[in-house]
Amino acid sequence: MNHSVMTPPTRVTRLDGIPDGKHPLDALLAPRSIAVIGTSEISEDVDRAVLRNLIDQSYSGNVYAVASRGAGIFDLRSYPRVDDVPEPIDLALIIAPAAQVPELVGQCVDVGVRVAIITSSGSRETGRAVAELEREILAEAGRGQIRLLGPKSFGVMNPFLGLNATPASLMAQPGNIAFLSQSGAVCGAVLDWSLHEKIGISALVSLGKMIDIGWGDLIGYLGDDPRTRSIIIHMESIHDPHSFLWAARAVASTKPIIVLKSGGAGESPEADAVLDCAFRRCGVLRVRRLSHLFAMAEVLAKQPRPRGPRLMIVTNGGGPGVLASDALLEDGGVLATPSPETLAALDDELPRCWSHGNPFDLLEDAGPERFARVVERVAADPNADGLLVILSPQPMTDPTQTADRLRRISYPEGKPILASWMGGADVLAGEDLLSRAGIGTFRNPDSASRAFCYLWRYSENLRTLGEATAMPSTDDEQTRPPDLEAVAVIARDARRSGRTSLNEIESLRLLSAYGLPTVPTFAAASAEEAVRWAQAIGTSVALKPLTDPDTPRAVAHVSRRDLDEAEAVSRAFAALEELMRRKAGPDHFRGVIVQPMIDLDGFKLFAGSHTDPLFGPVVLFGFGGRLTEVFKDRAYALPPLTPTLARRMMERTRIYRALTGNHGRETVDPRTLEWFLVRLSRLVIEQPWIKQIDINPVLASHDRLLALNARVVVWGPDVPESLRPRPVLSADAPHQPSPAWLA
């Protein structure tokens, strides 16, 4: 039986503006036909509910029940197998128990089903069995073109099509927000919340365990969906970071993407900081609370993004105005300065004792008319990038009438209008009026200010992104090509000897090959050689033993310093040799390194890289010296860096303010630091055999920048495949792997 909808179309315009079915995920969110597979197993209400939702609600496509036994369900005939269904199937909803899923996916592949949702959590199985099942499912899927959502997906909802392929009994209202979460429980809560707060949804997707369809696929798809204006994500794991980053970067500049990442408590602070910088790099707004996710979803759905950080606050009470301005300033917003025209006009309109500034305190006896006249005028002030109206319940206050007046004002375009109707039952009707009129409402005025700051930070993020990605094209010394031959020699030596770290001299040479300024450093195997290097250097020198990772800690940091004469150098060589043989073993002495004594006056910085298990190479910059681990004053960035991105990264540290501000020393030229980091990022990208670089300290003063010490760790033969060459985020920077590792 070819089943058609049982309820006629109501409030939604069907298939209008819906993609044409050519995108693979159209079959997920705009399917023309659906098979619900495994209906004979549905003893549980959960699964009955899914099927009932598909046929009872207003979805207009064809729905088929597939069950290995059983004569039918509800009004539907039941087909034994999906290949018995008489028309091609876009979407299969596999609700059978986990053990049957691989076989059912195989049947779907055989008849050309385009997408399958797997709802089974496999939660009746043990962990090992689950992994085995997933492998089997993927093996079946790999025989064709089918895409899979789940397992453990709660399903999908597309209110514009009346499509409710979830067990939730209520359908979301159609609107402009797409909501994605791995968790079915969170999807259910968001659905209920959206109905309660009258927030319209364009798509609701529960991704489950993401063995196939992931963040990148859905963000890319929703980026092209004309119904979706913003994408709200509750993320437990990022899974495939590059797919996420590419898609988010392409979409974020036209549609806000807001992410609440949970599950971070089990991660290192470092991993979390890298995630932060990845989100920033692709223009995603990260929030830290579920309530913020909801608040931002609401306000972004209703209001434009501000052009600047300047907020005007209109209030009928001084206290609430202060609460709002405190929160505004704390979160980086600015209290807008009203234009003289606005002030003059308000002086004419308001009682003599009004606040004469921003926050605009209209006094406790402000009625709807006074509110409306002031709001209209203040909203039009060109000095404001946004407006917050606060109403607190006072004896003369009429929350409903005031809201009614405010919603009739025609507000200037491009300026967010927020409101906080404080209080309890008395303000609900007014709040509802404002909300329906598209004004973002908040119970507390400080929350409203914070939401405005989020909005502004998001705008700012996107602006920075635009200006930061282009590498200046210069052909001067700054962009001189690296000495790849020298690099190749170092890499080959390390590889041949099976070492996983470079010694100090190799490490500094590697940096030097990429144009990073390093302290002159020479290896000497004999006292005579050491003396020759000292004479070539021509100033006082220091001698240190050449060490490797096996060198006992007690002697690794030994040195002889302030050596002025040949005799002193010779004596120091002998002393170090004797010390090493005695303390580290007879075979351990491999010679010394000779370096000029360096005047340490200046800032001690840290620069380097490490390999994040998800995002691959990451560049670090921060406060260096021996206390680097105490203050952890450092910023992370994903390479490649442009000078602008390097600057933005440095600006996130405290030490950068000291470098460039005046703390009793001459300042450091930020451009030399920018290029230091740009070259370091190039090294990190082009030499994927490097696992980690620690340059500590980098000595920075007004007239020089010098790497004094470096430690480079390289991948052994066990380098994970995923961490070898990988895509980079900008096509403007050089990222051809050098031949060094391949040599």
Place this chain on the structure above:
Amino acid sequence: MNHSVMTPPTRVTRLDGIPDGKHPLDALLAPRSIAVIGTSEISEDVDRAVLRNLIDQSYSGNVYAVASRGAGIFDLRSYPRVDDVPEPIDLALIIAPAAQVPELVGQCVDVGVRVAIITSSGSRETGRAVAELEREILAEAGRGQIRLLGPKSFGVMNPFLGLNATPASLMAQPGNIAFLSQSGAVCGAVLDWSLHEKIGISALVSLGKMIDIGWGDLIGYLGDDPRTRSIIIHMESIHDPHSFLWAARAVASTKPIIVLKSGGAGESPEADAVLDCAFRRCGVLRVRRLSHLFAMAEVLAKQPRPRGPRLMIVTNGGGPGVLASDALLEDGGVLATPSPETLAALDDELPRCWSHGNPFDLLEDAGPERFARVVERVAADPNADGLLVILSPQPMTDPTQTADRLRRISYPEGKPILASWMGGADVLAGEDLLSRAGIGTFRNPDSASRAFCYLWRYSENLRTLGEATAMPSTDDEQTRPPDLEAVAVIARDARRSGRTSLNEIESLRLLSAYGLPTVPTFAAASAEEAVRWAQAIGTSVALKPLTDPDTPRAVAHVSRRDLDEAEAVSRAFAALEELMRRKAGPDHFRGVIVQPMIDLDGFKLFAGSHTDPLFGPVVLFGFGGRLTEVFKDRAYALPPLTPTLARRMMERTRIYRALTGNHGRETVDPRTLEWFLVRLSRLVIEQPWIKQIDINPVLASHDRLLALNARVVVWGPDVPESLRPRPVLSADAPHQPSPAWLA
């Protein structure tokens, strides 16, 4: 006409448990008679409303209207003056315009009115006139014993007496929370919110401009009020910090005091940090959001404080459980480890695939019975200090029935039970059931975790407070009395010469007089004298010119270092003399100081004091050296310090972890640092002529602690009276002003 209540008593038990009227503020919150003064002027609805509330609602005392003209209002006869009223008046509510208030207060004084509330904002007057009026009001009040609330007070409410002396038409429900705010608008919003959320109030007071009755008065009063179990404060200014601190300290250990301080955006971060440490010192819990104030009010009203940080989380969805545990760990809580008995019992009860740990994921099909059985068992686990139950709307979920089952469980005592019923309309009934049963409910699970952490931090705060205040009684070197004669000489010299700062040698001597270890430092007016000191020191020395605040910056930091021989010392003296005469002027050279060369290996710390305009002397500790201003890694404390308080203060810095942890150096003994700060705090308290002390660096290593440099600023003759000798927070520490300043 002697007016009696127009509505009979209803839900409240009158005057039962209410104080006996002997406390002066009984006349404010439990008055036996009220005069509303200025009724003839009440053209505005606001003021009519106040009077109507007093006579229409269930207040049982006598209410009189006083008006210079007019024949009466409502059913009340109007008396021309308050002395015409035929009985003694406890509380006068002066609703007349500001200009008439001084005279009316005078009349109240004459007839022995005990408390007057002044509602007028004076907002029709200019700033100067307002100040003048306030002076006049205080002058009139000063003639008697009357206490004043306001001006610009919204009034007071005591639901237990049916007393609504505000213009708000609704009366709060009787309950256990006292709410205090300066702002009438915030009081109004809180009142509405409390009714909407069914939170009971014991007293609502709008303090207005606090020319008389302030925080300390009300906290002290409510501390003795048996109805009040917690005190919630929205504070715009602290006004009289000592009165606040004394009262809060006395009350906070028995009744939670929660403060939202607003208006901080205009203050320095330093002033805010001092406020923070003052709140901590007196056991007050500070929150940063209006929503937190409400949430904590609710949860404290309903639930006990936890004995420890260990929370158990029961949920029917993995995602919400992760959100809750993320927030818990982020805010310093601990995921409780279930006892083996609990785990074994749940293994028997739950489907095989439950989470087998905390969070307890009961799976998406958990019904009311499964929830109830698990919650009952988990609540009883001795390894938990609190319990959070999360319900997310899933197809098998019954939010109302689940809530109904949970509220019937008998929970163990002393353990807070929180709940988060996620979703929209479907969960409201369940949420309401839980709330009525005294369970703290939160819309979002992460908010619930954060509330638990606030509860725990508050408990911990109080515990620390108890153990920290006693000074160990020892008679050893650590508590050796200061050399007050030496101090007196320094103070006298500074005072006689009219200087506002001590020179380096005086500064170090002052520290030394209080037992702080300082680098040996000697003044030499001639080369010969410098050589003699160098010889007495016996190691390499450094010479610096003796400087004062007028010394040009360019030469102030000049020194000659590593001087080994008499000849070198002589030459250095001559060079410094010549340099000073040339660069700073012929009369500027006052000799040099001679110090031994110090090996700088160790941590560079900062210690000192400054004078906060509100709180007086404050002790500082943190990271020192030249980057001290960059990292601002410092903690503040109000003196006097005990060793425990000094430790708590240091623990709030990052550098302290480095000092005592292992970062490749030997650790510093925290006890030497504690006593350094204890002695410094004693100096700060006993010598009120000192305005500021900067000791930077204090060199700290495993075997020594040494102040290398100090700068002491003293009050000139213009020292503000309020900052001279002042009360201190503990009677255990010595705080007799020394005779030095008086000499």
